[in-house]
Amino acid sequence: MSGEVRRFFVANLPETGATDFSLPEAVGRHLRVLRSKVGDEIVLFDGSGRESVATLTAIEPATCAAGETTVAQPQLPAIHLIQALPKGKKLESIVRMATEVGVDAIHLAITDRTVSRPDGPRGEGRARRLERIATEATRQARRRTVPQIHPPVSLAEPAARAPQSAPRLIFWEESTK
Structure with missing residues (x-):
């Protein structure tokens, strides 16, 4: 080589x-x-x-x-991404890019406007595919840890589990700040 x-x-x-x-x-x-x-x-x-x-x-x-x-020595602070389920195959790109930039965990969220509903065998297959994408992105980015991908839940659940002292950022396209 x-x-x-x-x-x-x-x-x-x-x-x-x-x-x-x-x-x-x-x-x-x-x-x-x-x-x-x-x-x-x-x-x-x-x-x-x-x-x-x-x-x-x-x-x-x-x-x-x-x-x-x-x-590997743990990297601080840990970054957890709460991602609403997008339409189509956009989630694969989001998982790949989030892994490459160093996200430690990806929490998939179902919101009022979520169209995609990954249920049953199709959802299980999609979850395995996302894990493979995260593993490959980890290899390519030369990271040592593969981010954990959590199954879809309501938006409130992962937000409530975060420590109160943790900084929280919300990225919204219509934000003025």
Whole structure:
């Protein structure tokens, strides 16, 4: 690989010093497309703030030797976005961009004007897709933590859970301040 070290999401990081850690099939496919070679360094992260530098030991099937696992220091203050459900596929872009700028949690809200109602199997599939988008945006933005995406609830619920001392900002297109 030339230049930068590639980052890949894995659900479970290998133990420090593991010499034969099997990578998920999607990661292996990605490594083959990138024409990675045995000996290349990669970074594995689990989305909870932990990451491990690893060295590829085989490409078919993709395996690696793991280095030391490090834990990210918490970033303060935590940013929680309360987002009303928009129409169409706008939510995917919102999740991607919010993840890239460092949002720690996304609370989906149903308001009086919400048209989109993600219920049943369609809503579950959409939730999994949003999680995949957030995971990929985390990888691309070189973050260590994947933001938590909370299911849609009324607007009042996430606002009430926020600490009273937390600053609250409302972005409204007709605001004059």
